Amino acid sequence: DTEVTQTPKHLVMGMTNKKSLKCEQHMGHRAMYWYKQKAKKPPELMFVYSYEKLSINESVPSRFSPECPNSSLLNLHLHALQPEDSALYLCASSQVRTVGQPQHFGDGTRLSIL
Amino acid sequence: GQQLNQSPQSMFIQEGEDVSMNCTSSSIFNTWLWYKQDPGEGPVLLIALYKAGELTSNGRLTAQFGITRKDSFLNISASIPSDVGIYFCAGQGAGGTSYGKLTFGQGTILTVHP
Numbered sequence: 001d002t003e004v005t006q007t008p009k010h011l012v013m014g015m016t017n018k019k020s021l022k023c024e025q026h027m028g029h030r031a032m033y034w035y036k037q038k039a040k041k042p043p044e045l046m047f048v049y050s051y052e053k054l055s056i057n058e059s060v061p062s063r064f065s066p067e068c069p070n071s072s073l074l075n076l077h078l079h080a081l082q083p084e085d086s087a088l089y090l091c092a093s094s095q096v097r098t099v100g101q102p103q104h105f106g107d108g109t110r111l112s113i114l
Numbered sequence: 115g116q117q118l119n120q121s122p123q124s125m126f127i128q129e130g131e132d133v134s135m136n137c138t139s140s141s142i143f144n145t146w147l148w149y150k151q152d153p154g155e156g157p158v159l160l161i162a163l164y165k166a167g168e169l170t171s172n173g174r175l176t177a178q179f180g181i182t183r184k185d186s187f188l189n190i191s192a193s194i195p196s197d198v199g200i201y202f203c204a205g206q207g208a209g210g211t212s213y214g215k216l217t218f219g220q221g222t223i224l225t226v227h228p
Contacts, residue, residue, distance in 0.1 A: 004156075031214055042202055042218030043157065056214060090156050094214075100145035100164055100206055103216060105156035 003027050004106035006091050012112045015081060021109045023074040023091030032074040033103060034066055035090040043090055043105075049074060050096055078111075086113045120203050120219025127193055128227050135201060135222045136187040143205030146179050146186040147216070151200045160201075161188070193226050200224070 004025045013019050023032065031050050035043035048056035049068040063085075065077040074091055088108040095101035120137045127133060137146075145164055149157035161172050163179035163186060170177055176189045186205075190197055203219040 006156075033214070040200065040221065040223065042221055045215060048214045050214065092156075102145075102147050102159050102162045104159060105149075107154070107156045110154075 004091055004093055004104055006089075006106035006109050008109055009107070010110045010112075012114060013078070013081065014114050015083075017081075018077070018079045020078065021076040021089055021091075021111075023076075023106060024072055025091075025093040025104075025106075026072055027093060027104070028071075028095075029093035029104075030071055030096040031094045031101075031103075032068060033092040033094075034064075034074070034076050035092065035105075037088040037090055037108070039088075047076075081111075081113045083113050086111055118203060118205060118217050118219040120222060122222060123220065124223040124225070126225045126227065129193060129195060131193050133190040133193055133197070133224065134187060135203075136185060137203035137205070137219045138185040139205055139217070140184070141205075141207065142183040143207055143217075144183070145206040146177070147204040147206070148175075148177050148186070148188045149202045149204065151202065151221075153199075157202060190224075193224075195226050195228055198224055198226050 007022045034046040037043045045058050046060045047066045052068045063080050067075040090108045091106045092103040094103045118137050118139050148160045151157045161177040166183045167181050168179040174191045201222045204216040
């Protein structure tokens with residue numbers, strides 16, 4: 001069982017819908033990440049939060065809006081997505097104190113845009 | 115930017131055989147990580163390496179951090195059917211702009227025939 005929990009596991013939405021992906025961890029990690037992954041490809045970094053503040057945005061389109069309400073939760077708000085945004089969205093977390101702390105991933109949300 | 119070359123891209127082996135895969139980089143990394151991803155799940159951390167020359171084992175898995183800090187390999191001994199999946203290497207550089215960011219290899223797809 002993964003210690004990073006993502007909900008929902010699957011999501012189908014139209015291009016005009018608004019939805020949110022949720023991620024929760026209780027490992028005391030203060031860095032949290034959103035990744036996008038296409039089939040049989042490596043994860044691509046989207047956002048990094050460190051101590052609940054956005055520290056890295058990899059030039060992600062504004063139709064993706066991250067939010068970190070507290071040290072255990074990470075959300076990704078979705079609006080007006082395109083079919084090419086269909087992918088597996090992974091959340092990860094890690095310690096911040098020492099560089100090189102490994103990231104631990106959730107099982108992802110499989111997103112399909114109609 | 116940093117790139118990782120992971121090889122082989124895919125492997126088809128018989129149960130009981132040993133497996134070896136590696137990653138090379140044009141840049142130095144301070145940390146090497148090896149992940150395995152099963153269908154419908156997120157990547158699971160197998161081994162983390164923090165020092166040049168470090169050799170670490172986890173059951174039937176052995177990984178090494180290259181002396182030049184630009185490469186790493188993963189060996190799997192006596193493969194079993196549940197070893198099937200995609201294996202990703204990932205490197206992490208020293209602080210600054212690379213903080214929190216992993217550079218992933220393209221993955222090795224492993225198929226094990228009973």
